[in-house]
Amino acid sequence: MASISLKNVVKRYGNGKSVNQVIHGLSAEIGDGEFVVVVGPSGCGKSTLLRMVAGLEEISEGQIIIGNRVVNDLEPSERDIAMVFQNYALYPHMSVFDNMAYGLKIAKVPAAEIRARVDKAAAILQLGQFLERKPRQLSGGQRQRVAMGRAIVRQPQVFLFDEPLSNLDAKLRAHTRLEIQKLHRELGITSLFVTHDQVEAMTLAQRMIVMNDGVMEQFGTPEEVYARPATTFVATFIGSPPMNLLKNAPGADAGTIVGIRPEHLDITADGWALVVDAIETLGAERLVYGRWAHGSGDELMTIRCEENVPVPTLGSTIHVTPRADRLHYFDAATGKRK
Amino acid sequence: MEKRVVFRSSWLPWALIAPQVVVITLFFFWPAAQALVQSLQQSDAFGTSVEWVGFENFVNLWNDATYLASFYTTAVFSVSVAVVGLTLSLLLAVFADRVVKGALAYRTLLIWPYAVAPAVAGVLWLFMFAPSVGVVSYTLRKLGFEWNHLLNGNHAMTLVVMAAVWKQISYNFLFFLAGLQSIPKSLIEAAAIDGARPWRRFWTIVFPMLSPTTFFLLVINIVYAFFDTFAIIDSATQGGPGKDTVILVYKVYYDGFKAMDLGGSAAQSVILMVIVVALTVIQFRFVEKKVNY
Numbered sequence: 001m002a003s004i005s006l007k008n009v010v011k012r013y014g015n016g017k018s019v020n021q022v023i024h025g026l027s028a029e030i031g032d033g034e035f036v037v038v039v040g041p042s043g044c045g046k047s048t049l050l051r052m053v054a055g056l057e058e059i060s061e062g063q064i065i066i067g068n069r070v071v072n073d074l075e076p077s078e079r080d081i082a083m084v085f086q087n088y089a090l091y092p093h094m095s096v097f098d099n100m101a102y103g104l105k106i107a108k109v110p111a112a113e114i115r116a117r118v119d120k121a122a123a124i125l126q127l128g129q130f131l132e133r134k135p136r137q138l139s140g141g142q143r144q145r146v147a148m149g150r151a152i153v154r155q156p157q158v159f160l161f162d163e164p165l166s167n168l169d170a171k172l173r174a175h176t177r178l179e180i181q182k183l184h185r186e187l188g189i190t191s192l193f194v195t196h197d198q199v200e201a202m203t204l205a206q207r208m209i210v211m212n213d214g215v216m217e218q219f220g221t222p223e224e225v226y227a228r229p230a231t232t233f234v235a236t237f238i239g240s241p242p243m244n245l246l247k248n249a250p251g252a253d254a255g256t257i258v259g260i261r262p263e264h265l266d267i268t269a270d271g272w273a274l275v276v277d278a279i280e281t282l283g284a285e286r287l288v289y290g291r292w293a294h295g296s297g298d299e300l301m302t303i304r305c306e307e308n309v310p311v312p313t314l315g316s317t318i319h320v321t322p323r324a325d326r327l328h329y330f331d332a333a334t335g336k337r338k
Numbered sequence: 339m340e341k342r343v344v345f346r347s348s349w350l351p352w353a354l355i356a357p358q359v360v361v362i363t364l365f366f367f368w369p370a371a372q373a374l375v376q377s378l379q380q381s382d383a384f385g386t387s388v389e390w391v392g393f394e395n396f397v398n399l400w401n402d403a404t405y406l407a408s409f410y411t412t413a414v415f416s417v418s419v420a421v422v423g424l425t426l427s428l429l430l431a432v433f434a435d436r437v438v439k440g441a442l443a444y445r446t447l448l449i450w451p452y453a454v455a456p457a458v459a460g461v462l463w464l465f466m467f468a469p470s471v472g473v474v475s476y477t478l479r480k481l482g483f484e485w486n487h488l489l490n491g492n493h494a495m496t497l498v499v500m501a502a503v504w505k506q507i508s509y510n511f512l513f514f515l516a517g518l519q520s521i522p523k524s525l526i527e528a529a530a531i532d533g534a535r536p537w538r539r540f541w542t543i544v545f546p547m548l549s550p551t552t553f554f555l556l557v558i559n560i561v562y563a564f565f566d567t568f569a570i571i572d573s574a575t576q577g578g579p580g581k582d583t584v585i586l587v588y589k590v591y592y593d594g595f596k597a598m599d600l601g602g603s604a605a606q607s608v609i610l611m612v613i614v615v616a617l618t619v620i621q622f623r624f625v626e627k628k629v630n631y
């Protein structure tokens with residue numbers, strides 16, 4: 001097992017006039033055995049980052065260190081990593097067994113040991129009865145497990161996952177999330193997991209890297225990221241519905257954005273006066289969309305209410321009070337937390 | 339439910355396929371039937387007397403050493419054309435698949451030979467290899483290699499194989515390139531992470547995934563070598579020296595129009611027809627269950 005450290009990693013595509021920089025000097029330390037999720041909107045450079053760790057993309061600047069080796073110039077096969085691809089990348093002409101055994105055969109592992117390792121992985125992943133099938137004879141969920149199995153049998157230092165759950169339906173995704181957590185508890189292998197889905201990130205991560213436009217906005221535990229978002233981007237990207245950002249809140253300093261999560265606003269007898277624009281009922285809770293017309297302009301806000309809170313009528317005026325210890329302050333110019 | 343077009347009138351569908359039927363009848367069924375009839379007849383060189391001889395023409399062919407030799411020549415020729423052609427074009431396609439800069443120009447250049455008529459291809463290679471004056475044979479002689487396809491049967495065979503391969507290479511190339519480009523990149527990457535070096539990746543991942551394409555091209559190339567290379571042979575060697583490059587189609591032409599043995603020639607073309615039908619059946623059988631992974 002090994003730690004991963006990223007030191008000022010830069011990625012540029014193209015050359016000459018058409019250079020496109022997609023990762024802008026990213027640094028992070030991932031501990032031995034840690035499960036770290038990289039989350040961000042699509043196109044922000046998550047896959048690129050992961051592929052640089054895997055050795056599938058060249059590192060334009062900076063260093064990536066796995067264990068105690070600088071891996072910049074090492075081939076993917078020399079980095080002692082395994083990767084699960086979004087489309088699983090199973091070899092379609094090989095049986096499930098051969099898919100899992102491929103890397104071991106190349107590494108010249110004795111046949112008996114290959115058999116043992118594949119059987120063990122297949123047992124963990126409940127693939128025992130499918131070993132002789134071809135990938136096309138499997139369901140999406142089974143293929144996904146084969147892809148995981150292929151990573152497991154190699155017993156690598158590091159697991160890399162590139163959105164491995166995005167091709168599964170919602171129910172299977174939730175289930176597989178739990179399986180992956182369990183697997184990590186059992187094997188304890190350092191893992192880097194890329195996703196654009198904040199729920200996946202929050203539930204899987206021991207620590208998460210929130211990325212936007214090739215920049216790391218925050219690196220912390222899910223609790224930290226939720227409770228103390230480092231930037232307005234993180235504040236709105238993590239949490240659903242997103243945090244309300246008030247640009248001209250009365251009483252706040254000029255140049256300060258005030259943030260408050262929908263679940264931290266309470267309907268009270270007096271407080272901020274909001275006109276109710278729309279209401280959404282989600283079962284256990286209700287989202288109330290309101291407009292706060294104050295001296296210096298309108299603010300749109302979402303309020304999340306428990307189902308036992310009386311339903312306001314559309315167009316009426318309600319009063320809300322933020323929980324004082326849940327207010328966030330951001331610099332309007334930089335978006336950074338104050 | 340299957341969606342079908344239903345015609346109200348009964349003559350319209352027939353009218354719609356009529357042109358196709360006419361063309362096929364005129365240019366395939368009619369001549370094929372004629373060949374079949376002629377293969378059972380014997381006529382003298384002037385066509386004045388015709389008599390029915392049953393399968394005598396076929397029996398004669400069976401006993402004709404030159405015909406059996408021509409089978410052998412054809413086998414050597416078509417296997418060489420298919421193997422050399424497929425190998426070279428696969429190689430070129432693998433390179434083209436990697437080239438990023440100037441890829442379009444490279445591909446366009448590779449596609450050109452396909453636009454050249456077979457007879458022209460034959461003449462082109464003939465010029466280059468003409469003993470004493472051709473560019474290539476001149477160079478070969480400088481290197482101490484005496485090239486003369488007018489005297490040496492192996493040289494002649496090499497010449498027509500090269501011309502035939504060159505002519506067909508673009509076609510093979512296009513199919514291989516398309517096949518290569520339809521292999522997901524992530525498969526190659528997964529194999530690289532699994533520790534496979536490029537050579538191993540090619541043989542264990544890429545090549546097996548190309549196998550439907552390869553088989554299709556193999557049949558196409560054999561059919562091509564059997565039937566479409568007449569003009570190349572005719573313009574480059576006329577079957578010579580001796581009968582060293584007389585492949586089956588060339589023999590049909592030679593026996594029919596030069597030796598005026600119409601019955602024998604017709605019998606040969608019937609055999610060729612059977613071969614092409616057999617190849618086509620194999621092809622279709624395979625295409626039906628072509629997903630072999």
Ligand SMILES: Nc1ncnc2c1ncn2[C@@H]1O[C@H](COP(=O)(O)OP(=O)(O)O)[C@@H](O)[C@H]1O
Nearest residue numbers: 013014020022041042043044045046047048049
């Ligand atoms: N091979 C490439 N050549 C040029 N640009 C690329 C290449 N791969 C990715 N990019 C660009 O890099 C950016 C980040 O891509 P990617 O890492 O795939 O994002 P994500 O995985 O977060 O959705 C995108 O703008 C994308 O267009």
Ligand SMILES: [Mg+2]
Nearest residue numbers: 046047048163
């Ligand atoms: Mg991606």
